[in-house]
Structure formats: C-alpha cells, structure tokens
Amino acid sequence: MTIEVRPATVFEDVRTLVGPKRPDASVCWCLSYRIPSKINNKMRGQERGDFVRNLLNDGPLGLLAYEDDEPVGWAAVAPRADTTFARNRKIPHVDDLPVWSLWCIRVRPGHRGQGISHALIEGAVDFARDRGAPAVEAYPLDNQGAKVDLTMAYAGIRKNFEAAGFTHAADTTSTLAGHPRILMRRSFE
Template sequence: MSIEVRPAVVFEDVAALVGPKRPESTVCWCLSYRIPSRLNNELRGQERGAYVARLLEDGPLGVLAYDGEEPVGWAAVAPRSATTFARNRKIPHVDDLPVWSLWCIRVRPGHRGQGISHALIEGAVAFARERGAPALEAYPLDNGGVKVDQTMAYPGLRANFEAAGFHHAADTTSVLSGHPRILMRRDLD
C-alpha cells in the first residue's frame, strides 16, 4: 500500500470520510470547530454537506490520504484564527503566534492500523508549512495507552503526535471520552 496525502479539495472524497452514510442524516462533517456554534447547531441533514461544498469553493479544508485513488483518511487543518479554537475557553493560547490547528483525524474502517494517521499528521504539517504557518497545534487525547473508542478518538492520541515531533505545550481543561486533551505543538520554521 502506498499512501499519498493531498489537499482536501474534492467534495465527494471529503464526503466519503466525514459525510453521512444516508444523505438526510445530520453528522458532524467536521464543522464543529470550523464554524460558530450557533450555525453548527442550525445546519441539519443535507444542509451540512452543502455548506462544506461551498467552503471547498474557497480552497482545501484539510488533507486527505489516498490509497491509489481511494480516499482512506482525513485530517482537518486550518489557521487557528479561522476556527472556534480562537476563542475556546478550555484550550489555552500558548502565545500570540498565528498558529494553525489540527483537530480531527479520521481513517476509514478497513484501513486502520496501517500508519495512515501518521501519514495524515505529516501531510497536515506539510500543508500548514506550505501556507506559511509558523507552528501547528493539535489537541489530542492524553490516553496513557488506554484504548479509546474510535468515535471519540478523532482529535488523535498523544503518542501519535509525539512520534511526529510534536511536544507538549500546555494542559487544557477539555476532556473527551474520559480522557484529558492536551495542547501539543510542532514548530514549522
């Protein structure tokens, strides 16, 4: 298997990773941290996919991992200032650098355990670096090696970010699925 990570620009490929199995279902579409909470709560069913399609008209929303032409993984990455992390009270700002945020990693069932999440993290680093980000932050679970439900592992795991050269930059007051989230950072200069 040869994994290639590319900017997420093709709607159908993004939909394959973060869209619903049934079009009328209301699922995250990885919008929860990208748009204001009120709008996120108002968008229902197919409106969410339509909103993502409009966002893609302005450029990539992150990166996708491909096995050949099949999309098998997703990572949401954007300037922190363009996300709700810009004003999140549970996840602190370490400094005033215009950092980027990596907040969601998803690998399709049947493709897990093959290093795709590691490729996605490196792809997100390259994506942010190419766009001038001085550093990339992530907010993974500090699970201490304990198994995490796949549904709630979307922010990634501390060990995966450590393996990618990220360092612990701050504790947070955010907890997800019983595990604390920490702020990790990788300088891109």
C-alpha cells in the same frame, strides 16, 4: 500500499470520509470546530453537505489520504484564527503566534493500523508550513495507553503526535471520551 496525502478539494471524497451514511442525517462533516456553534447546530441534513460543498469553492478544507486513488483518511487543519479554537475557553493560547490547528484525524474502517494517521499528521504539518504557519497545534487525548473509543478518537492520541515531533505545550481543561486533552505543538522556527 502507497499512501498519498493531498489537499481536500473533491467534495465526493470529503463526503466519503466525513459525511454521514444517510444524506438526511445531521452529523459530522467536520464542521464543529470550523464554524460557530450557532451556525453548526442550526444546519440539518443535506444542508450540512451543501455548506461543505460551498466551503470547498474557497479552497481545501484539510487533507485526504488516498490509497490507490481511494480516499481512506482525513485531517482537518486550518489557521487557529479561522476556527472556534480561537475563542475556546478550555484550550489555552500558548502565545500570540498565528499557529494552525490540527483537530481531526479520521481513518476509514478497514484501513486502520497501516500508518495512515501518521501520514496525515505529517501531511498537515507540511501543508501548514508551506502556507507560512510558524507552528501547528493539536489537541489530542492523553490516554496514557488506555483504549479509546474509535468514534471519539478523532482528536488523535498523544503518542502519535509525539512520534511526529510534537511536544507538550500546555494542559487544557477539555476532556473527550473520559480522557484529558492536551495542547501539543510542532514549531518550524
């Protein structure tokens, strides 16, 4: 198995990973931290997919992992200033560095447990560094080995980020699926 991580530029592949199964469903598309909640909550059904298609015209929205040209994983990564984390009251700012945020890792069922999330984290680090980021932040669950509901595991888990060289930078007041989230950072300087 060869996993290749590439910028997410192909709408159909993005839809495979973060689009709903039903076109009329008003879920996901990995927009909740990318755009203001007022806009995110207003959009319904196919309008959400159309919004993502238009965003892709401006460049990649993150990264996709491919196994033999089949999209199998997704990572959302962007400058923190361009996300709602810039104003999030539960996730602190460690300093004034123009860091990038990595907030979502998703691996398709049937492809989990094969190291794809690790490849996506490393790909996101490389993607941000190549674009001048001084550091990448993530806000994973500090589940301390407890089982995490896969639907809510999109934020990632602490041990995966530690394995990728991220270190604990701050506690947060955010929780997800009953687990505290922490701010982890990997710096390039």
